[in-house]
Amino acid sequence: MSVDGKNRAFAYPTKAFFVRMITRDINLEDCILDLIDNSVDSAWNQEGSCPMGLGDGANLSRYTIDIQLLPDQFVIRDNCGGMSLDNAVEHAFSFGRNATADRDDFSIGVYGIGMKRAVFKLGRKVKVRSTFTQSDGSRLAFVVPIEVDTWLQNDAPPWDFDIADDNPLEENGVEISVSELTPGSASSFNSPAFVQNLRRIIARDYSLHMQRGLKIRLNGNPVVGWAINLLQSDDFIPMRVEYTDELEGDTVGIEIIGGMAAPPPESIDPDEGDDGDRRFGWYVVCNGRIVLAADKSALTGWGTEDWPQWHYQYAGFIGIILFTAANAAALPLTTTKRSVDTSSEIYRRARPRMREVSKRWISYTNQRKQALDEARKRESAAVSVPLASIAQRPAVTLPVLVAKPAQKSANVNYSVPVSRMKKLAQEFGNINMPYRDVGLRAFEYTYQDLVGKD
Amino acid sequence: MPSFNVVNYSLRPSKSIQRQLVFEGISKLKASLDFERQVYIGFGSIWFTDFVLAHRLLGIDDMISIEANEVGYHRAVFNAPYATVRVLHGLSNEVLPTLYSDGSICTRPWLVWLDYDYHFDETRKEDIISIIENSPPNSILLVTFNGGEMKYGKAPDRPARLRELFGAAVPDDLATNSCRDERMQQTLADFALDLIQSTASDLARPGGFIPAFRLIYQDNAPMVTVGGILPTKGAVTTAGGIVNNANWKCRPAKPIVAPPLTLRESAVLQSCLPSVERLSRDAVRALGFDLEEDQIETFQTYYRHCPTFVQILA
Numbered sequence: 197m198s199v200d201g202k203n204r205a206f207a208y209p210t211k212a213f214f215v216r217m218i219t220r221d222i223n224l225e226d227c228i229l230d231l232i233d234n235s236v237d238s239a240w241n242q243e244g245s246c247p248m249g250l251g252d253g254a255n256l257s258r259y260t261i262d263i264q265l266l267p268d269q270f271v272i273r274d275n276c277g278g279m280s281l282d283n284a285v286e287h288a289f290s291f292g293r294n295a296t297a298d299r300d301d302f303s304i305g306v307y308g309i310g311m312k313r314a315v316f317k318l319g320r321k322v323k324v325r326s327t328f329t330q331s332d333g334s335r336l337a338f339v340v341p342i343e344v345d346t347w348l349q350n351d352a353p354p355w356d357f358d359i360a361d362d363n364p365l366e367e368n369g370v371e372i373s374v375s376e377l378t379p380g381s382a383s384s385f386n387s388p389a390f391v392q393n394l395r396r397i398i399a400r401d402y403s404l405h406m407q408r409g410l411k412i413r414l415n416g417n418p419v420v421g422w423a424i425n426l427l428q429s430d431d432f433i434p435m436r437v438e439y440t441d442e443l444e445g446d447t448v449g450i451e452i453i454g455g456m457a458a459p460p461p462e463s464i465d466p467d468e469g470d471d472g473d474r475r476f477g478w479y480v481v482c483n484g485r486i487v488l489a490a491d492k493s494a495l496t497g498w499g500t501e502d503w504p505q506w507h508y509q510y511a512g513f514i515g516i517i518l519f520t521a522a523n524a525a526a527l528p529l530t531t532t533k534r535s536v537d538t539s540s541e542i543y544r545r546a547r548p549r550m551r552e553v554s555k556r557w558i559s560y561t562n563q564r565k566q567a568l569d570e571a572r573k574r575e576s577a578a579v580s581v582p583l584a585s586i587a588q589r590p591a592v593t594l595p596v597l598v599a600k601p602a603q604k605s606a607n608v609n610y611s612v613p614v615s616r617m618k619k620l621a622q623e624f625g626n627i628n629m630p631y632r633d634v635g636l637r638a639f640e641y642t643y644q645d646l647v648g649k650d
Numbered sequence: 651m652p653s654f655n656v657v658n659y660s661l662r663p664s665k666s667i668q669r670q671l672v673f674e675g676i677s678k679l680k681a682s683l684d685f686e687r688q689v690y691i692g693f694g695s696i697w698f699t700d701f702v703l704a705h706r707l708l709g710i711d712d713m714i715s716i717e718a719n720e721v722g723y724h725r726a727v728f729n730a731p732y733a734t735v736r737v738l739h740g741l742s743n744e745v746l747p748t749l750y751s752d753g754s755i756c757t758r759p760w761l762v763w764l765d766y767d768y769h770f771d772e773t774r775k776e777d778i779i780s781i782i783e784n785s786p787p788n789s790i791l792l793v794t795f796n797g798g799e800m801k802y803g804k805a806p807d808r809p810a811r812l813r814e815l816f817g818a819a820v821p822d823d824l825a826t827n828s829c830r831d832e833r834m835q836q837t838l839a840d841f842a843l844d845l846i847q848s849t850a851s852d853l854a855r856p857g858g859f860i861p862a863f864r865l866i867y868q869d870n871a872p873m874v875t876v877g878g879i880l881p882t883k884g885a886v887t888t889a890g891g892i893v894n895n896a897n898w899k900c901r902p903a904k905p906i907v908a909p910p911l912t913l914r915e916s917a918v919l920q921s922c923l924p925s926v927e928r929l930s931r932d933a934v935r936a937l938g939f940d941l942e943e944d945q946i947e948t949f950q951t952y953y954r955h956c957p958t959f960v961q962i963l964a
Contacts, residue, residue, distance in 0.1 A: 379854070386858050387851030388819035388844035396822065420823070615772055628807035 210351050214291055215344060218309065219317040224384050225394055226532045227317045228263065229401065230310035231272050231372060232412070233485060233533065235261045236405055237303040238276035238370065240484070246302065257409025265385040265394075265415060270318050270374040275367035278328030281338055281359070289340065289357050302522055304485045304533065311372070320344045320376035327365040337364035395419055401486040407582075422475065426455045426514060426586060427578035433593035435553050436586045441542050446526035448542050453583055454515035454553035455592050459575040460561050461511050473511035478550065480536045481518040482527040488536050490514075495536055496550065503551050504558060513557040516583065517546060553592050566599030608635065663908035663957055664867040668875060669700060670955040672863060673707045675893075675900040676761065676790060679862075679879065680708060682888050684788055689714065689755045692763040693742070694735070696725045700763060705732055712755065714738060716745045742777050750784040759788040763877075766794060769801035770815055770838065770874075775845070782849045782859070785880055792863055792877035793842065797835035805830055812841060819844035832905065835866045835874050842876045850880060857881035862893040867906035908956060909945035916949075916958050923953055 219227075239259040246254065264271040279288055292309060315322045322342040330336050339362035347357070365371055377385070384390040391414070398412055398419045406412065406421030413419065426434045434455030441448050457476060478496035480488040492498050492506030496515075499505040519527050519542065528540030536543060564571035574595050621629040624637050679685070690704040694715030704710045711734045717723045723739040730737055738745045742764065750756060762781055766774055774795060781791050803811045808829035813820045820841055828837045843861045850859035863877040879889045892898065911919070918937050922929060929950050934941050941949075949956065 383851040383854050383858055387848040389817060389848030390851065392819050392821060618771070626804055626807070627801075628803035628811050 208351075208353075209291075211348050211355065212351075214312065215316045215348060218313055222313060222317065222532050224317060224381060224390075225397055226534055227310075227314035228270075228272075228394065229397070229533065230314045232261055232263070232398065232402065233304045234311055235259075235272070235274035235276045235370065236402070236410070236485070238274065238278070239410065240302060242277040255409055256405060257411075259409075260411040260413065262413045263415070265391055267382065267386055268375060268377060270377065270381065270385070271371065273365075273369065273371040275369040278365075278368040279324075279326040279370050280328050280330075281326075281336060284324075284326065284338065284340060284359060291355075302483055302520065303524055304483045304527075304529075309531075315342070315372065315374055316344060317378065318381050319374040319378055321374065323371075323373045325362055325365060325371040325373075327362075327368050329368055335364055335368065337362040391415065400489045403486065404481060404484055424457075424475075424479065424514065424516065425580045425582055426453070426457050427575075428455070428581045428586070429574070429578035431574045431593070431595040432456050432578045433589060434581075434586050435590065435592040436588050437549065437590055438588065441545060443521075443526045443540075443542050446521055446523045448526050449518075449520040450542070450546055451518040451520075452515070452546070452549055452553070453517075453586055454513070454550075454557075455586075456512055456557070456575070456578065456594070457514035458512045459572065460564065461508060473508055476511045476513055477506065477515070478554075479514065479516040480528075481516060482529045482533070483520055483524060485533065487529045487533050495538060497547055497554065503554065509561050510558055512561075513554070515550060515553055517550060519543075556592050556594055560594040560597075563597045563599070567597040570597055571595070608639070661959055662869040663910065663959075664869045664906045665873070666699075666957045667906050667908055667952045667955040668865050668867045668873075669703060671865065671899055671902075671952075672763075672792065672875065672877075673700075673703045675863065675898065677707055678898075679790070679889065679892055682892060683879075683881070683885050685759050685761075687712070687758045688761055689758050690761050690763075691716070691749065693717070693765050694726060694730075694737070696722065696729045698726075698729060698731045698735070700765065701735060702731055704761065708761070710761065712736075712758075714749065714755075716740065716742050718742075743773060743780075746777060746780055746784075750780075757786055759790075760785050761790045761792075763792040764794070765792075767796065769796040769798065770842065772815070775815060778846065779849055782846060782855070782880065783853060787857065787880070787882040788885060789880045790862075790877065791846065791880060792875060793846075794873055794875040795838075795842075797838045797866065797872045797874040799830060799834040802829065802834070802838075808834070812837070816841035816845045817848070819848050832866075832872070835872050835905065839864050839866060839874045839876050842874065843878070846876070846878065855880060856883040857886045857889075860886065860889050860893060862889075862898070862900060864901045865906065867908075869908075872905065902951075906952065907944070907948060908952065909941060909949055911949070911956075911958070913958055915939055915941075916953075916956065919946075919949055920953055923950060925950070 239256055240254075242259075243254050243256065259274065259276050261272065261274045261276070288311065291312060311324075320343070322344065324340040324342070325337070327335060327337040339360050340357050341360070342357055395414050398414065400422050402410065402412060403421035403424060406419070411418060428434060432455060434453055436451070436453045438449070438451045441450055461473070473492075475490050477490040477492040478488070479486055479490065480496065488495060494500050497503050521527050526542065528537045528543035529535070530537050538544070617631055617634060618627055620638065621627050621634050624634060688708070688710050690701065690710045690713040692700055692713075692715060694701045694713075695717070698715070701713050701715065704713060711732075713732070713735045715726055715730070715735060715737045717726045717737055717739060718741045723737060726737045738748075762785065764774070764777055764781070768774065774793070778791070778793055785791065799805075799808070802808045805826055809820070809824040809826060812824065812829065827833065843864060847859045847861060857880065859878055859880055861876075861878040863875060865875045867873055867875070879885075879893070881889045893900070919929070919934070922933070922937070929946050931941070931943055931946060934946055
């Protein structure tokens with residue numbers, strides 16, 4: 197028995213693999229973010245592709261990305277300079293980045309799969325239009341129409357898509373429209389909650405770009421980016437350090453900022469119905485894009501290595517770590533760009549610095565419980581400052597508070613059905629009264645009734 | 651106190667107009683959609699006004715009324731207008747789950763009208779979500795609830811309360827002004843529809859949800875009625891075509907606030923209608939009496955649906 201004549205195993209991919217399989221590993225929101233990333237990368241490219249740190253002063257205010265989610269169609273349109281014909285012919289439509297692609301552009305695109313994966317996830321009929329200015333100064337417009345079902349019919353190489361002349365777009369940019377939506381896309385676009393949640397994600401993940409002036413519109417309405425600011429005073433001074441690291445020949449710039457964004461909560465009870473700690477925690481930013489926001493999990497260290505689990509008591513803290521690299525492959529981000537790759541050496545080496553500032557904040561929130569009045573007084577003197585204007589400082593400054601003897605207090609913790617809590621709140625005159633206040637009022641009421649005056 | 655001890659449901663003119671509009675709308679849908687052997691589920695109380703309309707106008711035989719009150723239940727059984735009306739005793743969130751597995755109705759289209767007197771709260775939300783999750787294809791869901799602003803907390807707290815009740819579809823920047831006076835009912839109607847639509851989409855109901863009903867009316871407290879169709883996939887285009895047609899009357903822009911008129915006033919006004927031109931206040935004065943402009947407009951718009959009440963002295 198020998199392998200004569202059968203000594204090579206076929207390893208060709210099929211088109212269906214790209215259309216039906218890789219689209220399962222990503223959700224619809226992330227696909228749309230991939231397309232926004234392409235637009236942002238184009239805008240960044242137009243501005244000269246410099247490192248995307250906080251202090252570079254790049255202005256993106258002339259760029260707009262317009263997204264329409266309609267019951268039967270998806271459209272994303274930008275004025276970010278457009279895709280060149282050479283790029284379309286050689287790179288943009290191939291599956292995976294080839295070796296000749298430019299990797300030194302400080303973009304967020306790493307794998308060369310985002311656009312294809314996104315449009316396949318969205319629908320069956322795709323049109324990619326681009327208008328750009330050629331090196332001789334003339335404008336050129338082309339369109340790449342993709343009929344997915346037709347394209348799937350033949351797996352034989354070469355795999356390619358037709359490129360045709362097109363009427364120019366109003367401004368240089370790219371327009372991607374997808375119709376014959378997949379059932380999942382159609383039902384999601386029909387959901388007001390989906391659209392609102394997408395708006396929230398865009399507002400958060402592109403907030404640093406929007407702070408530089410980038411405009412994003414969703415279904416005709418502008419998305420307002422999160423304002424990520426820290427508080428500063430003589431007692432509270434955020435840390436800010438910058439350094440570089442190396443990974444297999446690539447240089448990665450790292451910037452860490454951390455401190456108080458808001459005074460810690462008055463109560464340590466997390467279920468008061470407010471979403472008070474929603475914006476606190478760690479932010480991980482890769483080439484300008486927030487890939488992890490307000491994280492309170494082990495991904496950013498909480499609950500690992502002598503570092504406690506996040507607790508509502510720690511609300512008020514914001515830490516931001518920014519990674520910038522000419523070659524996006526050196527960044528610690530996952531393929532969906534919605535999380536951090538914790539196995540990345542660059543990231544692992546940065547973690548101790550993140551831990552230091554977090555631990556300082558934890559210690560402060562413990563101290564402040566014993567000297568609340570003093571803490572509140574000092575916290576109220578701190579004012580909000582934009583991230584870019586925070587000065588370099590190796591460690592965060594927080595006040596040292598001396599504990600004042602206080603009357604020994606008892607903490608009470610019990611659960612009741614929300615409906616009963618709301619009814620009691622309503623009887624106290626305000627259905628939205630915080631649960632804590634309802635509890636205190638109920639205690640005072642019973643105390644007066646059964647014990648009387650002290 | 652149960653509302654049947656407070657007022658006879660049928661004596662509320664704005665509610666009556668609203669009910670007529672809804673049933674006429676469903677009647678239009680019925681002409682094109684497959685509502686074969688439709689089942690009516692509602693809160694018939696002891697008056698069963700909506701049940702009578704469902705039987706007379708829509709020809710629905712099988713009807714289920716849910717009644718929580720002990721005395722009310724016995725009175726409802728006594729007052730059931732047709733042999734095919736079943737009265738089930740219990741709260742809606744207890745009774746509804748038993749219907750989802752009721753073999754006699756669980757494969758037939760439902761017309762469910764959750765006509766609450768209460769404001770929208772977590773319990774109503776649970777009822778609505780469970781209906782969307784479990785009702786058969788081609789069902790119609792209608793929900794009525796109290797839209798009085800004070801039921802939703804103090805003005806500055808209302809956006810947060812609406813976020814609790816209606817979930818992710820409520821924008822983070824919802825303005826307090828959108829939760830005041832008559833704007834509150836519009837806001838509640840929009841978010842209630844968004845909640846239903848989002849729930850149906852997130853569940854991937856094959857035909858999703860087609861919003862069709864959005865009516866605000868006021869006899870005493872301002873009330874909000876919203877609803878729509880949970881169609882089969884094949885019925886989506888037809889249903890959408892009907893409810894998005896300009897002739898669809900179940901999404902009036904203005905609240906329905908019916909003027910209380912005497913029999914004589916009503917008859918004299920009616921004798922001037924229909925009319926293409928708007929009846930003016932001067933024209934009403936010329937008839938020998940007077941009404942506010944908005945009362946005249948409401949009467950002209952809904953005179954075909956306006957009930958007239960008279961006291962019979964026997």
